[in-house]
Amino acid sequence: EPEVTQTPSHQVTQMGQEVILRCVPISNHLYFYWYRQILGQKVEFLVSFYNNEISEKSEIFDDQFSVERPDGSNFTLKIRSTKLEDSAMYFCASLQTSGRAGELFFGEGSRLTVL
Amino acid sequence: DQQVKQNSPSLSVQEGRISILNCDYTNSMFDYFLWYKKYPAEGPTFLISISSIKDKNEDGRFTVFLNKSAKHLSLHIVPSQPGDSAVYFCAARIGAQKLVFGQGTRLTINP
Secondary structure (H helix, E strand, O other), X not given: OOOOEEEOOEEEEOOOOOEEEEEEXXXXXXXXXXXXXXXXXXXXXXXXXXXXEEEEEOXXXXXXXXXXXXXXXXXXXXXXXXXXXXXXXXXXXXXXXXXXXXXXXXXXXXXXXXX | OOOEEOOOOEEEEEOOOOEEEEEXXXXXXXXXXXXXXXXXXXXXXXXXXXXXXXXXEEEOOEEEEEEOOOOEEEEEEOOOOHHHOEEEXXXXXXXXXXXXXXXXXXXXXXX
């Protein structure tokens, strides 16, 4: 069964450092997302990406965050200068077509710990 | 932002009985409602959805009910099985792509 894969599974970094989280979405999917879940809190939408550009982003997704799809398969989330409050589980997700609600496939997540 | 709320952080049900998970929402613009299941160290897995124009959708042991006037939906699992023990997230879709999640309810099925 096709799946969304994420690397690394866990990253520990110092505050102020840059972090790149990587995702390989399902190959025939067209829409890509990043969500995050701070420990004990709800899963929160960060950004959606379609046709090589951001289609929507939340207020959390400020200038410190960026996404790109550099080679047609990987989908990356970059945090330029990490803060303590960026510590969370980051989930990548992909969707084949926007018309079908619920067919959002999530990866297993990348846990980011900022010290 | 409390657009989607799950007021019960946890629920314990005996195996074989019915599990009912509840969710409330505030935004009338949501067009689809979904339930996701999440095991520890895994991403959320889609379970079942319902369009805002329907009031019920059934898939095997899982049924979702939508009460638009009350802005309330519920997930029924019957009969409950030990493998159903997980965190269940209610989510609502706005626009074509964005999901707003509730806080989750941890369901424990006791043998």
